[in-house]
Amino acid sequence: MTIEFPRTVVGGVSLSRMIVGTNWFLGYSHTSSAKDKFIREYQTRERLADTITVFLKHGVDAIMGMPVQLLSDAISDAQDRVGRKMTLILTPNFNVLPGGPKDNEPEVVFDRCKALGATFCFPHTSVTDVLIDKRAREIRDLPTYTAMIRERGMIPGLSTHEPESVIYADERGYDVASYVQIFNAAGFLMHVEIDWCMRVIRNAKKPVMTIKSMAAGRLLPAVGLLFSWNAIREQDMVTVGTTTPEEAEEDINLSLDYISRRLPDNELQFTRSKRTLVSDK
Numbered sequence: 364m365t366i367e368f369p370r371t372v373v374g375g376v377s378l379s380r381m382i383v384g385t386n387w388f389l390g391y392s393h394t395s396s397a398k399d400k401f402i403r404e405y406q407t408r409e410r411l412a413d414t415i416t417v418f419l420k421h422g423v424d425a426i427m428g429m430p431v432q433l434l435s436d437a438i439s440d441a442q443d444r445v446g447r448k449m450t451l452i453l454t455p456n457f458n459v460l461p462g463g464p465k466d467n468e469p470e471v472v473f474d475r476c477k478a479l480g481a482t483f484c485f486p487h488t489s490v491t492d493v494l495i496d497k498r499a500r501e502i503r504d505l506p507t508y509t510a511m512i513r514e515r516g517m518i519p520g521l522s523t524h525e526p527e528s529v530i531y532a533d534e535r536g537y538d539v540a541s542y543v544q545i546f547n548a549a550g551f552l553m554h555v556e557i558d559w560c561m562r563v564i565r566n567a568k569k570p571v572m573t574i575k576s577m578a579a580g581r582l583l584p585a586v587g588l589l590f591s592w593n594a595i596r597e598q599d600m601v602t603v604g605t606t607t608p609e610e611a612e613e614d615i616n617l618s619l620d621y622i623s624r625r626l627p628d629n630e631l632q633f634t635r636s637k638r639t640l641v642s643d644k
Contacts, residue, residue, distance in 0.1 A: 366619055367422035371598045373570050374518040374540030376482060378425040378450055381618055382572055383418050383611075384604035385428030386579070388437075393552070393579035402606070410607075411437035412444070417611040419445040427452040427543070427572065427602055430472070435479045452572070453481040454522040454543065456489045459504065469511060477515045484512045485520040485543055492525050500531050509538040520572075525554050526563040533568045543572045543602075548590035551578035561594055570598040577604070584614055585627070592621040 368379045386392065388411050390403035411434070415426065419441055428434050430453045438449050457472040458464070465471070476484045486508055494503045502521075509519035521528055522543035529542045545553050546560050552575055553560055564571045573595060577587035591601045601618070605611045613629060620627040633641075 368615065368619070369622060370422075371570055371600060373572075373600075374483070374520075376450065376518065378600065379423045380600050380622075381418075381423045381425075381615065382452065382600050382602040383415065383423060383426040383449075384574065384602040385426065385434060387604040387606045388414075388434065389429060389431065393575075405606070408433060408437050408440065412440035414605060414608045414611050415441035415449065416444050417608045418615070419447050419449060421615045423615060424448065425450045425452060425600075427454060427574075429453070430455050430476050430479050430481070432479075438480075450483070451479065451481045452483040452485060452520075453479065454485045454487040456487040459490055459493060469508060473511055473515050473517070477517060481517050483520055483540070484515075484517040485522040485539075485541075487522050488524045488543075491521050491523045491528055495525060495527055495531070497527060500527075501535055502528060502531055502537065505532075505537055505539075513538065520569075524552060526560055529563050529567050529571070539569065541570050541572055542567060543574055545575045546571075546573040546591065546594070547575050547578045547582065547587055549578040549581050549587075551575055551581055564595060564599060570600065571595070572600045572602060574602045576601050579604075584617055588614065588617050589621050592618060 368381055370377055371380050387402060388406055390399045392398035392402060415437055424447060426449050442449055453476045455472045455476055457469045458467050473484060496503055512519040518540045520539045520541040521532060524545050529544060532539055544564060546564060550557050573591060576591045577584060603614050605614060617627050617629060
């Protein structure tokens with residue numbers, strides 16, 4: 364029997380505590396341009412749908428990514444196969460100064476997110492973090508953008524790499540339902556030490572969606588997932604990136620064990636050098 368993944372509530376919407384990450388769908392490996400190229404050439408609409416289907420079957424029904432048609436089409440295919448809706452969390456970037464491309468103006472980008480079926484719209488870190496004013500302890504222009512998101516029937520939040528965003532948004536009472544924040548056991552791409560980020564997440568007034576849980580492949584799932592699930596609150600979430608359906612299945616099962624405080628009995632990778640670890644009996 365398939366076990367339903369634990370859930371939380373963000374902005375009045377029920378979500379699985381695991382969120383499907385899409386860097387390994389769309390070609391953002393944080394490793395090399397060669398790896399990015401491999402991902403983009405390997406992934407197709409059908410392959411993405413195959414992996415998303417595995418998540419949906421386990422009740423992992425939230426996905427985070429860019430507003431691109433390929434992702435939207437694959438989600439649609441997976442939804443049709445399973446008969447279950449995937450909640451879409453889009454993290455768009457857009458012009459924050461006059462004179463940029465017309466098709467990247469905030470209004471146009473937010474309209475595109477709505478047309479793709481987004482429930483949540485979180486300005487990407489490339490937008491959020493350039494608007495942070497550490498002297499004034501504010502995020503410039505954010506109320507304007509969150510109002511535009513609300514006008515289109517979506518729920519606003521923040522995607523950020525800087526922990527100050529969470530603190531300033533809470534202090535200012537900005538209209539955001541959740542925060543996307545980097546958090547992993549390696550400290551990968553984190554702006555301050557792990558214990559500082561852990562404290563920021565623990566004290567956040569809204570649920571937090573953590574990302575880079577396995578440090579873009581630098582941590583084994585057994586390490587990255589174990590750390591993440593034990594270091595966040597019950598209302599918080601972990602975003603998990605995978606390349607194949609088999610990886611999705613493995614990460615889901617490991618996570619269910621860690622959340623339930625069970626030692627996993629998963630199949631380990633085997634090489635000739637590990638033969639002496641295996642009993643002949």
